Amino acid sequence: MSPYDPSAFPPFAVTVDLVVLTVRRHALCALVVRRGEPPFQGRWALPGGFVRPDEDLGAAAARELVEETGLCAHDPGTPLPEAGNGAHLEQLATYGDPGRDPRMRVVSVAHLVLAPDLPAPRAGGDANSARWAPVDELLDQEGGPGREGEQPAPLAFDHARILADGVERARSKIEYSSLATAFCPPEFTVGELRRVYEAVWGVALDPRNFHRKVTGTPGFLVPSGGTTTRQGGRPAQLFRAGGATLLNPPMLRPEV
């Protein structure tokens, strides 16, 4: 077969799936929707849908994101009009196992979205319901032996694997980039940022060392001037995300 014969090629369906992560109540949560039709009817799945014939992959992901959550994503690679609350969007990976969808050959380009806590999930046009679920709960299927408690049904298709890859990407990327601020509102305190790291990594961080680290990393945070007491205790300085996208030196995830 000629390597590029445009007249004879196996047709594929191409979709985008979204791993939308946020931090709620000290836990890393993902957006899942309930499937209204077979296969996997009634099971939870990642939001997603077909890529349209004249649509770029990132644009398809952003469109699905708006449809499912109302969030306006901002893909650094595809500059958008920047309309208000821009969540972070980036391509994650592509999944094309021949058997991943029992109906047909579907190649899915997964995208990762990091959003602040604000939005309440919005049900789609169908009878689908949507919710934020802690990722620990969604991925507990392959938990260690001796786990007790009810295990929810696993995610549809290979979405557990996609979600796990997205979570791992987020966990590693906040180490060396300023992406953790994507989980925060436009103005936030050092403590709020620390709780993001703690929730995403699932560890406890020393507040004093964390404060020294983030305020000492050039370009990470810029003071906005105000203070807040919304977390209780002494008023905390408010910051905005600085221009730096790569942190040098990086934040260090405590080992094990």
Next chain:
Amino acid sequence: MSPYDPSAFPPFAVTVDLVVLTVRRHALCALVVRRGEPPFQGRWALPGGFVRPDEDLGAAAARELVEETGLCAHDPGTPLPEAGNGAHLEQLATYGDPGRDPRMRVVSVAHLVLAPDLPAPRAGGDANSARWAPVDELLDQEGGPGREGEQPAPLAFDHARILADGVERARSKIEYSSLATAFCPPEFTVGELRRVYEAVWGVALDPRNFHRKVTGTPGFLVPSGGTTTRQGGRPAQLFRAGGATLLNPPMLRPEV
């Protein structure tokens, strides 16, 4: 439109493109093939081809790699029989701009391959020729102002962008993983490994600090017992890649 209607979906062609990198004569080089047919006839392009109907994406990439180079790739995610010289293979990113191929809608899943210097490029079955080209040369198109010298024709399609993404992935990944050993033969010296880092990053590294660093990182290198003088000078100890895949602490790329 229902988000998953298997009977009505826009058909896409799905291909894999390969960014095959190696280090030759102190330079990071990529494998490129000459296109024998329009569009971009006569121009250099990344090797690649269609994904077959019952083939996983990683398997398609490994197959194309064998067809084009004879290399047997080893994708950590898709364990293979491990037949001899296993190059490193990983998925890079997916490119699906509607206009990226003038003939039709093609979504290409790019893969990154890191290989030792050994193999000579093997021409494909067609009249295509293949060669190793320094990435600096292939990507010089958007070089700074005042560049002199002949600029080769840019790569076909969006392959310059794909190559740039692959190079950047390799540059950053050897920082915190042991992937640099994928550029080395099974047994190598500390100096050879250092020259890999120097070629990929385009910097000079202090041999003494580098030696201390890599021999002191647990799991990175294991002595094989032998020595060699193939680089001239005092005999150097031979090592193999250790089991560690993540380096802690990471290698630090000197800033600017």
Next chain:
DNA sequence: ATCATAGTCGTCTTCCTGACGATAAACACC
């Protein structure tokens, strides 16, 4: 007033890194 909570500033020790001197073991050449 007292306590609890959260934020912020310092100190100290340990480890890592970059800069660089010194030595060792091969080869090329005269």
Next chain:
DNA sequence: GGTGTTTATCGTCAGGAAGACGACTATGAT
């Protein structure tokens, strides 16, 4: 055989980053 060159390897030292943790500050709750 000396001598120089090349590469490898070990050691030393100063500066900086990070973890552990003490101390103090400014709010709200009781």
